[in-house]
Amino acid sequence: MVSSDHLGPGEEGIIKTTFDTSRKIGTVVRTIQVKTNDPVRPLVVLRLKAKIVDAFHSSNLEPKAIFRSPCRSCHVDRGIGRTGAALFRADCMMCHRRGYVGKDILELKKLSKQQLKSAIEEGVKGTVMPGFSSRVGGPLTESQIRSLIRYIKEH
Incomplete structure (x- = not known):
């Protein structure tokens, strides 16, 4: 939203903007294109840079909190009715990628089927991994x- 639809030479205005920060963390960059009637600069590109602070994952929530809102929309709902690779991509990959909080799939693959079963079913004590x-x-x-x-063992 712009504070005025017309600005005279040398005048200033305010552009208000919002964007969805869900499923985003760290530095996020967005651009806004402003069309002008200036023949020298008919298009001005504004670059917005924001640091998104992860309010949910930085707090010490109990592991099962991810089954309740607002966590549920990312950690549960996307995987409803899915199995195998589709379920892993929907609900597991957000934590189980290289450099993230959970073991990546190559590390998971090294676990026995029983270890995987126990971790998925009951959770892992002392971590944020709840029983699913x-x-x-x-x-x-x-x-x-x-x-x-x-999926994990055959991947």
Whole structure:
């Protein structure tokens, strides 16, 4: 939104803008193109740079908090009804990538099927990894858990 639809020579105005910061962290850059009637500079590009602070992951939440809103939309809802690779990409990859909080898939692959099953079902004590099994309050069925283990071991 612009404070005025017309500015005279030398006048200043304010451009207000918003953007969705969900699923973003760290430095985010956006550009805004402003069309002018100036023959020398008919288009001015403004570059906005913002540092997005992760309010959710920086706090000490209990692991099962990810099953409740607002965490649920990223950590659960995207994987509903999915299995295998699609489920891993939807709900697991955000934590289990190289350089992130969880072990990446190459490290996960080194675990035994039983270790994977236990970690996925019951969680990992002393970490932010909760149990995802529906038996312990998580969203995953036994079939989905088996599909994740198969995907990880065969990937």
